Amino acid sequence: KTPEDKVELAREDVKKTPVIELSYSIFFPPSHAQCKAGESWAREIEKRTEGAVKINVYPGGTLTAADACFDGVFRGISDIGMSCFAYTRGKFPVMEAVDLPLGYASGKVATRVANEFYAQTKPQELEDVQVLYIHAHGPGLLHTQKPVENLDQLSGMKIRSTGLSAKVVQALGGVPVAMPQGNTYEALQKGVVEGTFAPIETLKGWKQAEVIKHTTDCHMIGYTTAMFVVMSKAKWEGLPKDIQQIFAQVSSEWIDVHGDIWDEADEEGRAFTTELGNSIVTLSEEEGRNWEAAVKSVIDEYIETAKERGVDGEKNVALLKELIARYGQE
Amino acid sequence: MSPTLVGIIGIIALFTLIFFRMPVGFLMALIGFVGFGYIVNFDAALNLLAKDFVSVFGSYSLTVIPLFVFMGQLAFHSGISSRLFDAAYKFIGHRPGGLAIATIGACAGFSAICGSTNATAATMAAATLPEMKRYNYKPELATGVVAAGGSLGILIPPSVIFIVYGIMTGQSIGKLFLAGVFPGILLTVLFIMSIVIWTRLRPDLGPPGPRATLKEKIASLSGLVEMIIIFVLVMGGLFGGMFTPTEAGAIGAFTTLVVAIAKKHLTWDGFVGALFETTRISCMILIIVAGATVFGHFLAISRIPYDIANWISSFQLPPAVIMGFIIAVYFVGGCFIDSLALIMLTIPIFYPVVLEFGYDPIWFGVIIVLITQIGVITPPVGVNVYVVSGVARDVPLTVIFKGVIPMLIALIITTFLLIPFPQIALFLPGLMR
Amino acid sequence: MLSFIRVEKWTALVSEWVNWVAAAAVVFMMLLITADVTLRYFFNSPLRGTYEVVGLVGSVVVAFALPYTTVCRGHIAVDFLAQRLPWIARVILNIVNTLAALILFSFASWECGQYAQSLKASGEVSATLQMPTYPFIYGVAIGFAMLCVVLVIELIRQFRGAEIE
Ligand code: NA
Ligand code: NA
Numbered sequence: 068k069t070p071e072d073k074v075e076l077a078r079e080d081v082k083k084t085p086v087i088e089l090s091y092s093i094f095f096p097p098s099h100a101q102c103k104a105g106e107s108w109a110r111e112i113e114k115r116t117e118g119a120v121k122i123n124v125y126p127g128g129t130l131t132a133a134d135a136c137f138d139g140v141f142r143g144i145s146d147i148g149m150s151c152f153a154y155t156r157g158k159f160p161v162m163e164a165v166d167l168p169l170g171y172a173s174g175k176v177a178t179r180v181a182n183e184f185y186a187q188t189k190p191q192e193l194e195d196v197q198v199l200y201i202h203a204h205g206p207g208l209l210h211t212q213k214p215v216e217n218l219d220q221l222s223g224m225k226i227r228s229t230g231l232s233a234k235v236v237q238a239l240g241g242v243p244v245a246m247p248q249g250n251t252y253e254a255l256q257k258g259v260v261e262g263t264f265a266p267i268e269t270l271k272g273w274k275q276a277e278v279i280k281h282t283t284d285c286h287m288i289g290y291t292t293a294m295f296v297v298m299s300k301a302k303w304e305g306l307p308k309d310i311q312q313i314f315a316q317v318s319s320e321w322i323d324v325h326g327d328i329w330d331e332a333d334e335e336g337r338a339f340t341t342e343l344g345n346s347i348v349t350l351s352e353e354e355g356r357n358w359e360a361a362v363k364s365v366i367d368e369y370i371e372t373a374k375e376r377g378v379d380g381e382k383n384v385a386l387l388k389e390l391i392a393r394y395g396q397e
Numbered sequence: 398m399s400p401t402l403v404g405i406i407g408i409i410a411l412f413t414l415i416f417f418r419m420p421v422g423f424l425m426a427l428i429g430f431v432g433f434g435y436i437v438n439f440d441a442a443l444n445l446l447a448k449d450f451v452s453v454f455g456s457y458s459l460t461v462i463p464l465f466v467f468m469g470q471l472a473f474h475s476g477i478s479s480r481l482f483d484a485a486y487k488f489i490g491h492r493p494g495g496l497a498i499a500t501i502g503a504c505a506g507f508s509a510i511c512g513s514t515n516a517t518a519a520t521m522a523a524a525t526l527p528e529m530k531r532y533n534y535k536p537e538l539a540t541g542v543v544a545a546g547g548s549l550g551i552l553i554p555p556s557v558i559f560i561v562y563g564i565m566t567g568q569s570i571g572k573l574f575l576a577g578v579f580p581g582i583l584l585t586v587l588f589i590m591s592i593v594i595w596t597r598l599r600p601d602l603g604p605p606g607p608r609a610t611l612k613e614k615i616a617s618l619s620g621l622v623e624m625i626i627i628f629v630l631v632m633g634g635l636f637g638g639m640f641t642p643t644e645a646g647a648i649g650a651f652t653t654l655v656v657a658i659a660k661k662h663l664t665w666d667g668f669v670g671a672l673f674e675t676t677r678i679s680c681m682i683l684i685i686v687a688g689a690t691v692f693g694h695f696l697a698i699s700r701i702p703y704d705i706a707n708w709i710s711s712f713q714l715p716p717a718v719i720m721g722f723i724i725a726v727y728f729v730g731g732c733f734i735d736s737l738a739l740i741m742l743t744i745p746i747f748y749p750v751v752l753e754f755g756y757d758p759i760w761f762g763v764i765i766v767l768i769t770q771i772g773v774i775t776p777p778v779g780v781n782v783y784v785v786s787g788v789a790r791d792v793p794l795t796v797i798f799k800g801v802i803p804m805l806i807a808l809i810i811t812t813f814l815l816i817p818f819p820q821i822a823l824f825l826p827g828l829m830r
Numbered sequence: 831m832l833s834f835i836r837v838e839k840w841t842a843l844v845s846e847w848v849n850w851v852a853a854a855a856v857v858f859m860m861l862l863i864t865a866d867v868t869l870r871y872f873f874n875s876p877l878r879g880t881y882e883v884v885g886l887v888g889s890v891v892v893a894f895a896l897p898y899t900t901v902c903r904g905h906i907a908v909d910f911l912a913q914r915l916p917w918i919a920r921v922i923l924n925i926v927n928t929l930a931a932l933i934l935f936s937f938a939s940w941e942c943g944q945y946a947q948s949l950k951a952s953g954e955v956s957a958t959l960q961m962p963t964y965p966f967i968y969g970v971a972i973g974f975a976m977l978c979v980v981l982v983i984e985l986i987r988q989f990r991g992a993e994i995e
Contacts, residue, residue: 416911416912417911417912417923417927418907418909418911418912418923418924418927419907419927419930419931420905420906420907420931421905421906421907422905422906423905423927423930423931423934426934426938427930427931427934430934430937443937443941444941444945446934446937446938446941447938447941447942447944447945448945450938450942450970450974451889451942451945451967451970453892454888454889454891454892454893454970455885455886455888455889455966455970456885456888457881457882457884457885457888459888460859460884460885460887460888460891463856463859463888463891464856464859464860464863467856467860639867639871640867643863643884644863644866644867647859647860647862647863647864647867648863648864648867650860651860651861651864654860669853672853672856672857673849673853673898675853675856676849676852676853676856676891676894676895676898676899677895677898677899677902677904678904679856679891679892679895680852680891680892680895680896680899680904681899681904681905681906683892684892684896684899684905685906
C-alpha cells in the first residue's frame, strides 16, 4: 500500500463507521492469488454494503490453520473461513467426491462443477455453516524429472503426493511420498522424490519448474481440490436481509473470479515451465484410456467408503461426470 | 475496550506476570485464552485452546525437536562428548587456557550433532568442568566458557531455534542451517581469541597442563570416529538431499544408538536417562511453542501485529534505525525471557516489518539467534548460566556471570560484523540456489 | 496425614509410567522414520502414511510427557524475582499459579475430549491411511487430565505450607 492508499482508507474509515465487523481466515499465504481473490471479495462486500460491513482478513493461517478452519468458523474463532475440504478427510463424505480424478479440464470448470454439485446435493455435512461459495483448482498433473509417456515409465517412481492424489499416484503404479508443498522443491532437487502430482500452477508458485524437466498432461484423469468459503450460521442469520443478499450476489459473481484466477495461474505456470525449456507431453488418446482405467479403483474405493457412511457415492460420481461434461462444453 | 487495547493489556500482562514464576508456556496459553475469549467469546477461545495444543503436539515438522534432542542425549550418555573433549585437550592442553580452548572446540564439535543451546551447555558442562577443575582452572573461566559455548550449539547446525524460526516464517530450514555455519565458525574463533587474551592478562585462570606426545595425540583421535560418522551421515544426508530435517533427526538418533551399542559405550541406564531427558526437554519446548501459538492467535485477533507494522512504517524512519530498534528489543527481551519463547512471541510482530524493509529473512534469522544467545548468558535470566550452575553446584551464579563477560564481547563482535557483512551468513545458503 | 503422602507418591509413580509411553513413542518414531528412509532408498518402497503417523505419535510424546515433566518441575519459568520474595508471598504465588494452570488445563482437557468425540462422530480420518485420528486426541485429553491431577496434588502441598525449592 502506498501512503496515499492509507490516507484514503483512513478517510473512508472516518466517513462510515462500520456496524458489522467480520473476521475472515484464509489458509493461503497473503502473496497467493487466491488469497488476493478472497480479499477482493471482502473489499467488494465492503463497497456494496457502503461500509456497513467491515471484513478483516487473516491470511496464511494466522488465525486458524488450514485443518482447523472449518471448525473455527463453526465455533466462532473466525466468522468466515476459506480452506480445503480435503484437510479434514472423512468429515465431508459427499463433497469429497469433487476431488476425485474425474478429468477436470480447467479450474473454471472444476469451480463451476463444485458449486453446482453443492447446490444440487446440499449435503448434511455443510448444514452447520452458511456456504458462500466453493472454488477448485485446475487439473492435477504429473511433473517429473524423467519423461513419462505411459504407465510403464511411471512404475515405481517416487512422486510427491498427499491424501487423495497419493491414492491416484498409487493406482497409476507410482510410489507416493507425502510432504508439505513447501519442502517439495528441495526434495525434487535432491532426488528425495522424482516427481510431483499437482496443478501446473505450482511449477511457478513454488518454483518447482526449476527442478523438474517434464510435465505429463494427463487432464483426462485430472483431479482437483475443492475449497470452501463458509460463514458462521449465527453471524449469517444476524445479518440484515439486504446485506445477506449482497453477500449472496457478490459470492455468486466471485465463483468465476476464482475459477479464472486458477486458470490464469495454470497458464502462467505452463508459460514459466516452457520458458525454462521443460517439455509438456500430452498423453495419446489410447494411453489416456489406460490411465482412466487405472484410476477407476480410486473412484470405486470412494463409492465403497461412502456407502459405509450412508452416502450414495455412485449417484454423486454420476452427477459430477454429467456436470463436468456440461460445463466442459461451455 | 477495543481489541487493540485488549492486545496491549495482554502483552503488558505477559511481560509482568512472567516474573512471577508461572511456567512461560502455561502463561502464554492462559493470557492468549483469556484475551481471545474477551475479544471473541469463551466458546471460541476454548476451541482455539484445544486446537492449538493438538496441532502443535501433532505437528510433523516439530517432531524434529524430540528426535534431535534424543540424538544429543544419546551422544552425551554414551560418552561421545567427553571423548571429543579428551582429543581437543591432548592437542592444546599444554597452552595457557588450553583446556578452555579445548572446551570451545568440543562445544563446536558437539554443536554439529546437537541442536539445543541448553543441551550443549549442559552436556559440555558435565563433561568438561570436572576436568578443568582437576587442572586447577579457576571456576570463572571454566564455567563462563561452557555457558557461552552453548550458543554454538544453536548457531552451528542442527539448531532448534532455526527449525522453529523456519517453521514460523516458512523459510527453508536447510538454508537457515547453512547460514549458521560461517557465523558459527567466526564465533568459535572469536571465543578462542577471548580466552587467549584473557589468560594472557591473568595467567592464573588457566595454568598450562602437561604436553601430550604425538602418539597420545593420534590415539585420542580414535575417540572422534563416532562423532565424525554421525556428523557426516546426518549433515551429509540432510544437505545431500537424502532426507528432510525430521528424517535427519531420526537417522541421527538411530545411528548414534547403533554406534554406541556396537562400541559398548551405552548402558541400559544411560539409554533410559537419554530417553527421559528427551521427553522432558521436548515437552518443555513444545509447551512453550503451543503457548506461543495460542498467544499469537490472540495477538492476531487483536490486530496488534498489523497495527505495529503500520505504526512503525508510518514514522518513515530509515530501515537501519528500525532494525536497530528491533535488535534492541531482542537484546533487552533476551535478558529476561528464554530465547525460544522470545522468538516465538516476537516473530509474528517483527517478521513482516523486517520483510517490508527488504532485509533478508535468512540473515535476520541468524541475527536474532546471535542476539538471543547473548540473552541466554546475561543476567537476570541467563538460562545457560542456570544450566551450568546446576552442574557446578559449588560455583555461585555471580561468578559464572562474571566469567561470561569476555565471551559476551566475542558474541557482540560477531553480531556487529554480520550487520555490514551479511555475506558471512548468506554466502553458503546462496550456493544452494 | 500419611494418606496424602501416599497419594502424592502414587501420582508421581503413575506420571512416570505414563512418561514411559512417551519415551516408547520417541523410539517408535525414530524406528519408523529410519525404516521409511531405508526402504525408500534401498528398496524404492517407502512406508505409506509415515508422514501422518509420525505427527500423530508425536502428540503422544508431548501429552504423555507433560505430567512427569511437571512433577520434575521441568518447565521454564522466570525465577529470580520470586526467589527474593518472603516465604509467605512465595506460597501464595505458587498457589495462584498452580490454580491458574489447573483451570487452564481442565478446560483444555475437557475441550480435547469434546474435540475427539466430534472427530469420531464426523468420521474424520488421516489423509493417506484413512485411519481414525480421534484416539490420539483422546490421548492428549488424558495427558492434560493427568496433568490436572498433578496440579491438584501440588495445590494441596502448597496449602499444607510445603517447602518451595
Ligand atoms: Na547445533
Ligand atoms: Na539473559
